[in-house]
Amino acid sequence: MHELSIVLHIIDIAENEAQKAGAATISEIELAIGKLSTIEPAAFDFAWKQGVKNSMLEQAGRITNYIDGKGRCNLCETEFLMETLHQPCPECGEFFSEILEGKELQIKSLRIEEKIKN
Ligand SMILES: [Zn+2]
Incomplete structure (x- = not known):
């Protein structure tokens, strides 16, 4: 399941950023995921629950924005919404x-919670 490796990669980046900022924990994370990426939402949710265990994101709220696919035809330059990667241009095919x-x-x-300074 490749979603888990994606989740672990996201956690890695987030923890790195949070540590640089001197955070103790991460309280909220907001993600943008394109609908044309290879991520399957249900599998991603499942992988997330597994992946955040014992990480700085264990208690974090997650906001996931799914971004619509948009393409521009190479021939007639029409811009159109894409549901899949191999969708023909609606104008010229x-x-x-x-x-x-x-x-x-x-x-x-x-969103991070800072460490209490001594
Ligand atoms: Zn076209």
């Missing part, structure tokens, strides 16, 4: 298009 949005996998924001 061309199969080759540039993906503008929908493949992202990003941490949009982190």
Whole structure:
């Protein structure tokens, strides 16, 4: 299940950032996941529950924004919503298009709890 390795990668980046900022724990994380990425939401949710155990994100709330896919036709430059990676242009039927949005996998924001200073 590749979702777990993606989750562990996200946690890695988030913990790194939080530690740099002197955080004790992460209270909230906001993610952006493109609908054209290979992530399957149910599998991702399941992997998340496993992955955050014993991490700084164990108690963190998670906001996940799924971003619609958007492509631009290579032939007629029409921009259109894409449900799948191999969707033809609705104007001319061309199969080759540039993906503008929908493949992202990003941490949009982190909310951290700072350590109590001595
Ligand atoms: Zn076209």
